[in-house]
Amino acid sequence: MNLYERIALGEKGEKLFLLGNEAIARGIIEADAQIVTTYPGTPSSEIGNTLAVTSRLYDKPYYFEFSVNEKVAFEVAASAAAAGYRSATFMKHVGLNVASDALMTSAYIGVTSGFVVITCDDPNCWSSQNEQDNRFYAYLANLPLLEPSNPQEAKDMTKEAFSISEKLEVPVLVRSTTRVSHTRGVVFLGGIENIPTKKFVKNPTRFVPVPAVARGRHKILLKKMSEAKELSEKSIFNFVESNKENIYGVVACGAAYSYTLEALKNLDVEIPVLKLGMTHPLPERKIVDFLKNKDKVVIVEELEPILETQIRAIAQRNKLGTEIVGKNEGFFPRVSELNVVYVLNGLSAALNLGKEIDLAKMRESMEEVRSIVPNRPPVLCPGCPHMGSYHIIKRLLPPKTIWSSDIGCYSLGMNEPFKMADILYCMGSSIGAASGIAKTGSKAVAFIGDSTFWHAGLPELVNAVYNKHDVLVVVLDNLTTAMTGHQVNPGTGKTARGETTKVLTPEFIAEALGIPFVTVDPYEINRSIKLVKELLKRKGEGPALIVFRQKCALIRPVSKIFEVTDKCTGCQICINSLGCPALTLKNGRVFILGNLCRGCSLCAQVCPFDAIKEVRKRVKG
Amino acid sequence: MKEYNVLVVGVGGMGVLTTAQLLARTALKQGFSKALIGEIHGMAQRGGSVIAEVRFGEEILSPIIPFHRNSLYLALELFEALRYSYRVLNNDCYAVLNNFFLKPPLSKIEMSSETVLKYLRNKFERMEVIDATKMAKEAGSSVSANVALVAAATAFKFLPLGEDSLKETMKEMFKGENLELNIKTFDYTISRLGKR
Numbered sequence: 001m002n003l004y005e006r007i008a009l010g011e012k013g014e015k016l017f018l019l020g021n022e023a024i025a026r027g028i029i030e031a032d033a034q035i036v037t038t039y040p041g042t043p044s045s046e047i048g049n050t051l052a053v054t055s056r057l058y059d060k061p062y063y064f065e066f067s068v069n070e071k072v073a074f075e076v077a078a079s080a081a082a083a084g085y086r087s088a089t090f091m092k093h094v095g096l097n098v099a100s101d102a103l104m105t106s107a108y109i110g111v112t113s114g115f116v117v118i119t120c121d122d123p124n125c126w127s128s129q130n131e132q133d134n135r136f137y138a139y140l141a142n143l144p145l146l147e148p149s150n151p152q153e154a155k156d157m158t159k160e161a162f163s164i165s166e167k168l169e170v171p172v173l174v175r176s177t178t179r180v181s182h183t184r185g186v187v188f189l190g191g192i193e194n195i196p197t198k199k200f201v202k203n204p205t206r207f208v209p210v211p212a213v214a215r216g217r218h219k220i221l222l223k224k225m226s227e228a229k230e231l232s233e234k235s236i237f238n239f240v241e242s243n244k245e246n247i248y249g250v251v252a253c254g255a256a257y258s259y260t261l262e263a264l265k266n267l268d269v270e271i272p273v274l275k276l277g278m279t280h281p282l283p284e285r286k287i288v289d290f291l292k293n294k295d296k297v298v299i300v301e302e303l304e305p306i307l308e309t310q311i312r313a314i315a316q317r318n319k320l321g322t323e324i325v326g327k328n329e330g331f332f333p334r335v336s337e338l339n340v341v342y343v344l345n346g347l348s349a350a351l352n353l354g355k356e357i358d359l360a361k362m363r364e365s366m367e368e369v370r371s372i373v374p375n376r377p378p379v380l381c382p383g384c385p386h387m388g389s390y391h392i393i394k395r396l397l398p399p400k401t402i403w404s405s406d407i408g409c410y411s412l413g414m415n416e417p418f419k420m421a422d423i424l425y426c427m428g429s430s431i432g433a434a435s436g437i438a439k440t441g442s443k444a445v446a447f448i449g450d451s452t453f454w455h456a457g458l459p460e461l462v463n464a465v466y467n468k469h470d471v472l473v474v475v476l477d478n479l480t481t482a483m484t485g486h487q488v489n490p491g492t493g494k495t496a497r498g499e500t501t502k503v504l505t506p507e508f509i510a511e512a513l514g515i516p517f518v519t520v521d522p523y524e525i526n527r528s529i530k531l532v533k534e535l536l537k538r539k540g541e542g543p544a545l546i547v548f549r550q551k552c553a554l555i556r557p558v559s560k561i562f563e564v565t566d567k568c569t570g571c572q573i574c575i576n577s578l579g580c581p582a583l584t585l586k587n588g589r590v591f592i593l594g595n596l597c598r599g600c601s602l603c604a605q606v607c608p609f610d611a612i613k614e615v616r617k618r619v620k621g
Numbered sequence: 622m623k624e625y626n627v628l629v630v631g632v633g634g635m636g637v638l639t640t641a642q643l644l645a646r647t648a649l650k651q652g653f654s655k656a657l658i659g660e661i662h663g664m665a666q667r668g669g670s671v672i673a674e675v676r677f678g679e680e681i682l683s684p685i686i687p688f689h690r691n692s693l694y695l696a697l698e699l700f701e702a703l704r705y706s707y708r709v710l711n712n713d714c715y716a717v718l719n720n721f722f723l724k725p726p727l728s729k730i731e732m733s734s735e736t737v738l739k740y741l742r743n744k745f746e747r748m749e750v751i752d753a754t755k756m757a758k759e760a761g762s763s764v765s766a767n768v769a770l771v772a773a774a775t776a777f778k779f780l781p782l783g784e785d786s787l788k789e790t791m792k793e794m795f796k797g798e799n800l801e802l803n804i805k806t807f808d809y810t811i812s813r814l815g816k817r
Contacts (some may be wrong), residue, residue: 150684181660182633183660184657185658359688376725
């Protein structure tokens, strides 16, 4: 059996070496969820990639879809749970912003079968535009929250979240972080449950939150959350580790708990740790029990000081004099992610242990290294069609054009040699932002990928047509959701489960909206330039659309590659116009790395000396 | 040995994550009770600089290697070897470096391997520099440079992992031509270094 088969079919007690996200997928399977949805986004993507495969292997098939965005994903899963099917949806932290409108109301109207919402936060912005702390959503929506620390807990808590949701009839949030989702560790499987499904029972006075209904549902939600508090008091995920008498204590959750245990071991001190796995609502009695008789308690958590603030309030409410310290006192950083050494130093300083590790030398050496090593930011891959698209647009439009970018591989267009990203907010923002820039009198171009276009670009384009925004919309259609690992999308003609479906194109939309458009191949520079020029000539009031369509270089088969001949003068026009990683310099001439070349021919087309020639055979690297 | 911490660094596409899995899975196979890998996915993989942290032993609590507890530093590329060297705060760490540069596209910085090695020389208990990419190419294809580097680490006895169990894990992880290539590279590297 391969790994996916083991995840889908493995029996109770079996031991697998799983990525946190694969463990979450197994948790969803163990809970017997029937309707599962997502929009891919790092660090959550592997949950969907796993479930897309396992949904086809599983002997009791469940429904899985890549929805067009997180809001739709949320609604599909939430309503199925309202109708009586266990359901789950998951997304990266910023994805929950997109789904948040539905989230807020789903807390009121609730579900009749278990519904779990998994959010994967990204402390340190490893692959995100911000490092927001989504635990605030649990407070905002007033919903139960579980925070796993490692892959095993990620699986176990996901499963448990379904039964909490079912008990309370509200959605339950599970918050993972990059260091949980992308940690690989040993996971012991649990059994796969067999949960009967129900039918939707019409009840508009519950499920249709017109104001009169909503007011009542808010009260019900508060009541459910006081029941949730009792569950939190009894939860096996809230426990005290090494409860020796001590005037000091530590409270930790999530990945920060793992760092805390290791830091205490390294410090060689035995200090009791209250591990909180269910962090909303908090187990107040358990916390009070832990705080009393302690002089000082340190709170360790990733990102925002949420537990810290809550626990300080609990101490005050219960008239405890225990000193509560953490991020507010500067013992731990509030930006980026924690690690063992940062936690060790914070604990040592907070508890006056005098065992801090001196990081001055390390920081010095880091600065030194940074000053001599060239940066290696992520780049567009060899043969990436976006290189052609950017090159073509750059040749046609004035340099003072404002480039409005979007979320995807093509955000990397901000780097050399293109420098064609000037503003970016979130998924789909390119068209809206270009509209605003255009209103300030500048020429504005929006770059948007195919998956992003379907995700949130549609209403923005409609707005641009309706309000006559003078923007040029450039769809970079590489026929896949590339950045997150090549998931299907409405333009691919396939569903997550491999079924054939209608192929949707941005051209359909342009036609329906009555805006001028042209479709070109970014691998054909001269032809594209001619066609785009024609489009720009006939463009009137409002937006126009260009679709650059060419398959992502990583999934396009390679039949030919290119080599540099003696005609090369070393002018480096190819390198400086495309920045292709396959192009290097060797003895004053350009050299193509044969094992990287994808045969796109762009460099051959830009070479003014006709010095780059096609070779048929694949050269072994 | 209580714990073993391997920092693997390189460039996206060179097999950093594969190397990490090869080590961790072999460690579990050999009876180490705990193993964790800290991985980074997504944006970082588009030809960017990549780091993976492999930890195994009797008690492994968290996925990020503490700066002062490194056991082995495996670098698939020399700029990356330099970039992450600050992460090794302890001086009893071993290192195996691939004598290979992959210049970032458009970068104007030129550096010789001597410069890099001079900088790193006093950082490690022992540092070995091998031509992993070259040896992999000789054995079949440069894509197996990561396997050559692991083979070298075992040949130098820097890893408590056996050749046979590493090859067993490869049989689980790779298939067909790929597997053949990796096994060939592994054996070739061991025999080359053995004859040194």
